[in-house]
Amino acid sequence: MLIRRTWIILLFLSIVSVYGHEITSNTLQPYLDGIKKLVENQQFPKLEDLLAERANASGEKRIDVNLELYTYYIFKSTEFAKKYNDEANALSKDLNYEKGYLRSIGNQAFIYFIEGQFDKSMELACQLESNEKLQDFSKIKADTETLKSYIFTERGEYDLAYETALNLLEEGDDAEDSYTRMRAYSAISHFYLRLGEYEKALDNCLHGLDYILELKEGRFIFPKIDEIARMTHKLKGSKEALEIYDFYLELEESIEAPGDYIQSVVYMNIATIYIEELELDKAQDFLNKAFDIIEANNYRFRKPRAHVLMALLHLKQGDSITAQKDYNNAYQSAKEIKAFDVIKEVSKELSLLNKAMGYSDEAEYFTSLYLSVSDSLFSVESEQRLRILEARRRISEISRQKEILEIKSKSQEERYRLLFIIFAITLISGFFATLSYFKVKRKNKLLFYRTKELAVEKLNQKKRVEIGEVKEVKTSVAKASTTKSYLDEDVKEIILTKLNRLEDEAFFLNSKCSLHSLAEVLQTNQKYLSQVINHEKNANFSNYINDLRINYLLNRLLEDKEYRNSKLAYIATTSGFNNLNTFYSAFKKRLGILPSYFIEKLNEDEAKRSF
Structure with a gap:
């Protein structure tokens, strides 16, 4: 019954496969552009700033800075990373700082992982997972589950690796948590990379990169570029991969290098390309650099694959004896860290190599080992479980896509409704705006003709009374004298006479004209002048001056x-x-x-x- 169900699932997968699209340079270029933009715009923490901040910090702040120093050093020096992480762990215990304590445990588990101590790493990850407080810190939980998936993959427990990553992705989707999704895609990509399913690995890698760019998580950029280059090499060949590594090296010039842990694997991957291209001297150079870094930092996790690459290089050089030693070194180092997938690969190569060299006993031993490890890694049950997990993921993706389509459909209906409302409002607003426009236009036209008529009338009147100008002024003064006295009549008459004379001389055309300057010209004080203007000209000084200017302007x-x-x-x-x-x-x-x-x-x- 189980086999029948499995075949049904496999048939379903062949129909609804979400993978298989061709990866091209056009596919990758927007991602590389996005990385470049992120690097240009993001301020990466500098060591001196972190150390200065740590020196002045105390309490939880000091713990957080120590954890930042761990992040800074983790790919550069595990010794320093461990130093600052241990201090953060101790302080967190003293201060009962839960977040700092949980992060420090997760960090130590990752240190064990890159040192190749998978058992210790898994033990700490499981200890962390059992802590009830972990549910309150989604990022720490995501990092922990990702690490567990990594370990399962390195051990060759692929069904557990994929199940862990898939559960994490579903949690991220349910919570719409971009960080959790980013980490889940990293774990899934790592899983497919180890299986040699490079197209699926790259597809998931790019999904994860989308979230890295969204969250501006610059610390993941260099490892991600290396992954893309490695998978591009398998899918498209050496040329495209080397172009991506050129991009990687170009970024190194603009920001600080990621550190030895990343650099070692980059050198190994570049060496792989040169081995394939038979540029063996370049391959040797990059492998030597990788070995120097690995030995200096005791990166046990890197050793098995580095020895495998060295064996391939020596085989290309025609040196089978040295290649055999390299494979034996790879086998021993993989055995130390229980990297069963490497043991499987190496045992097969050693079987073939020993057989070719006439060492039948050794060939038989490694053949038996290869078959034994293969059976333990991929039993029928575990392979079926993997297929079922893939089916579960794809069904989940189809369901999510269906939900998205339904949401889009509803959203589209709402958009059309909104557009109709906007159109109606625009139409009504346009109608009233048009009415208002014609109303204002008509009003402006009436004002223009009224203004013009009055201006023409005043201009004609001025011409008619030019001969009787003095008489007009006297009449104005005499008329003013009948009003209630606010100033001595003689003073008022003198000021008003002088003011009228200055009006004829167009004193107001001076832009610097002020109450003070006009009072000095009239040889009176500002108070008297202001009173005369207010009562006789029926305006304050500012309006009075502006009215004179406008009247002058209209005539001209x-x-x-x-x-x-x-x-x-x-x-x-x-x-x-x-x-x-x-x-x-x-x-x-x-x-x-x-x-x-x-x-x-x-x-x-x-x-x-x-x-």
């Missing part, structure tokens, strides 16, 4: 066509205004229309009369 615009067609800034300054804003404001306040409109209509009227 009516009579002088060349002046009328000058720039408004020139018209404003020659009328006594300091700037265009003051001019516009005064003209609009006095007449209700803008000067530009008034001039335009004057020109139109004149054109009609000429026609």
Whole structure:
């Protein structure tokens, strides 16, 4: 029954497979551009700043800085990373700082992982997972589950690795947690990479990179570029992979290098490409660099694969004896860390190599070992379990896509409804705006003709009374004398006479004209002058001056066509205004229309009369 169900699932997978799209340079370029933009815009922590901050910090703040120093050093020096993490752990216990304590436990588990101590790493991860407080810290939980999946993969327990990663992805999807999704995709990509399913590995790697860019998690950039280059090499060949490594090296020049742990695997992967291309000297150079880093830092996790690569290099050089030693070293180092997938690979190579060299006993031993490890890694049950897990994931993705489509459909309906509402509002607003426009246009037209009519009338009146100007002033003074006295009549008459004379001389065209300067010219004090203007001119000083300027301007615009067609800034300054804003404001306040409109209509009227 189980086998029948498995075949049904496999058939289903062949129909609904979500993978299989071709990876091209066009697919990858937007991601590389996104990485470059992130690196250009992000401020990466500097060691001196972190150390200075640590020196001045105490309590929980000091713990957090120590944990940041761990992050800074983890791929550079496990010794220093452990030093700061241990201090954070001790302080967290003393202060009962739960978040710091849990992070430090997770960090120590990862240190064990990169040292190849998988049992200790898993023990700490499980200890952390059993802590009830872990549920309150989603990032620490995601890191822990990702680490467990990594360990399962390195041990060759692929069904457990994939199940752990898949459960984490479903948690991230349910909570819509981008960080959890990012870590889950990293674990799934790592799993497929070990299985040699490079297209699926790259697909999941790019999904994870989407979230890295969204969250601006710059610390994951270098490992991710290396993964992309490695998988591109398998899918597209050496040329495309080396272009991505060129991009990697270019980034190293702009920001601090990621550290020895990442650098060692990058050198190994570049060496793999050169071995394939038979550029053996370059391959040797990069492998030597990788070995120097691995030995200096005791990266036991890196040793088995480094020895395998060295064996491949020696085989390409025709040195089977040294290659055999390299494979034996790979076998021993893989055995130490229980890297069963490497043991399987190496035992097969040693079986073939010993057989070719005539060592039948050794060949038989490694053949038996290969079959034994293969059976333990991929039993029928575990392989079926993997297929079922893949089916579960794809069904989950299809369900999620269906939900997304339903949401999009509802969203589209809402969008259409919103667009209709916006269209209706726009139509109604446009209708009222049009009515308002014609209303304002009609009003402005009436104001223009009224203003023009009054201006023409005043201009004609001025011409008629020019001969009787003195008499007019005296009449004005005499008329004023009948009002209630607010100032000595003689003083008032002197000030008003002088003021009228200055009006004829157009004193107001001076933009610096003020109450103080005018009082000095009239040889009186500001108080008396202000009272006369307020009572006799029925305006405060500012409005009085602006009214004189506007009246002067209207007369000149009516009579002088060349002046009328000058720039408004020139018209404003020659009328006594300091700037265009003051001019516009005064003209609009006095007449209700803008000067530009008034001039335009004057020109139109004149054109009609000429026609």
